[in-house]
Amino acid sequence: MQGTATDVDLSVDDAALASTDGDWVTVVWDDPVNLMTYVTYVFRSYFGFDEAKAERLMMQVHTKGRAIVSAGGREQQELHVSAMHGYGLLATLERVE
Template identity: 60%
Template structure:
């Protein structure tokens, strides 16, 4: 359960997430429907003084399948900057991630990729 991905597969996981997104968009454009799902949304995890650093990193590894290095980097960004964009995608997808984070007890919110101060998005730029 906790070994959803071996370390070093984060690139593949990222592609997987993008792949899902592209499928969604492809399905929509095939029916000529443009919807809010085309706008990328960010999943933001916020710092709090309670959650253990080790646990936050474990959640990123376990739930997203991110590598240990990537999970630690995101965890430290949450810790030092107060927040980090840990995933992005269509609205429903990031909302689903947010509920999962709440299940783990992490403080997570969703926001439109362009709506925040650092709204460039962690990987949003890659979608150009």
């Protein structure tokens, strides 16, 4: 799942923001290490996404360089970022403006 900086879509996923109760999002970034199947597995097992949503988000990570996987309050998003790091995924916390 490798990409270059020029093909990273930095726009915010409107669907993720529509369900937010806070001003923060968890972003999972593309990396050269993890297999697409593993990323899908993490999204399903940790977030409880169904297969279709997990695969859609994984493909967004793969093709656009990143995907917003959660939105809400800062503390909860920090927990999600930490969990993604625990699974070996690159993830960051971003404030929505």
